[in-house]
Amino acid sequence: MSASVTRNPGEHATVIDSEQVADDPETALTVAKIKALRQSIDNVDTAIVSLLAERFKYTSQVGVLKARAGFAPADYKREDxxxxxxxxxxxxxxLDPDIAEMYREFVVTEAKKRHQRIADAGGDPGVLDVFA
Amino acid sequence: MSASVTRNPGEHATVIDSEQVADDPETALTVAKIKALRQSIDNVDTAIVSLLAERFKYTSQVGVLKARAGFAPADYKREDxxxxxxxxxxxxxxLDPDIAEMYREFVVTEAKKRHQRIADAGGDPGVLDVFA
Incomplete structure (x- = not known):
């Protein structure tokens, strides 16, 4: 796997691991609660990544339509x-609205980059097929 | 509204607007298709933002548990x-796995920032209540 976490020098980290805390009942309870919450977080991530897959399929179609019609990748009225x-x-x-805006900025920026790649390929969405 | 789109100087933009293309049937059809796709994209965004709200409620709870137990915000084994x-x-x-990794990096980075704010407030999640 090519991806890896960027470790910030000096950042403190704690590995939540049930083995290390088996002899402290209170810490063991905290660890059990964190593990249960992490399972819910993982379930949310599964749903979000699946929805992101659908979102990028839709924006890929938009990119093809825009490229063939000669429209630019960006549309500021739509972004507003x-x-x-x-x-x-x-x-x-x-939800903190700043998080929603960071999410929007992230997906719209990535969608526009892909729209440009489709336009540069003459309207061919195959340019985005990362599994080809 | 405080948020605004950052306009990149020189970036080309096209406002997709049905009024401007009413006299060209082919372009009107493309615009109609883009509008239908945008409705689906908006539906996906509604679902994702709602799920992000749940995700940050969960990670806020994790932040409180970590702060009270003296655990650091970061856990690299979990991130791997x-x-x-x-x-x-x-x-x-x-989905392009790079998108999934950018999503993960975004939410984990923001969750850790909030964990640190909870820890700095002595384990009080109220510090994150942006609507207070």
Whole structure:
């Protein structure tokens, strides 16, 4: 596997591991609670990564349509609409709106990069097929 | 609204607007297709932002448990597990694994920042209540 975590020099880390805390009941309880929460976090990540897969399939189709019609990758009116919309959804869901905006910035930036690659390939979405 | 889109100087943009293309049937069809895809993209974003809200509620609880037990915000063994896991899910879902890794890096980095803020506040998750 090519990906790896960037370790910040000087950053403190604690490996949550049940073996190391077996002799301290209170710490063992904390570790058990963290493990249960991590399973829920993993379930959320499975759902989000699956939805991201669908999102990038949709934006790939948009990229092909834009390239063939001669439209540019960016559409600022659309981005303003998305910012306002996701801010509203975040507040209603109890999420820091800054997180929603960071999410939007991330996916829109990556989608536009892919739109440009499709445009550069003359409207061929095959350029994005990372598994080819 | 405080958030705004960063406009890159020189970046080309096209506003997809049905009014401007009413007299060209082919372009009108492309615009209609893009609008339908955008509705699906918006639906995916609603789901993802709602799931991110749940994810940060879970990680806030983890932050409180870590702070009270004296654990550091970072856990590299956990991060290695998440990298491997999300890479596998991305490939199975047809998503560029780089996108999954960027997603993981984003949420884990933000969760650790919030863990540190909870620790600095002596284990009080109220420090994250952006709506207070």
């Amino acid at each position: 609409y998305q910012i306002e919309r996701l801010h509203h959804i975040a507040v209603g869901a109890g | 597990y998440q990298i491997e896991r999300l890479h596998h899910i991305a490939v199975g879902a047809g």
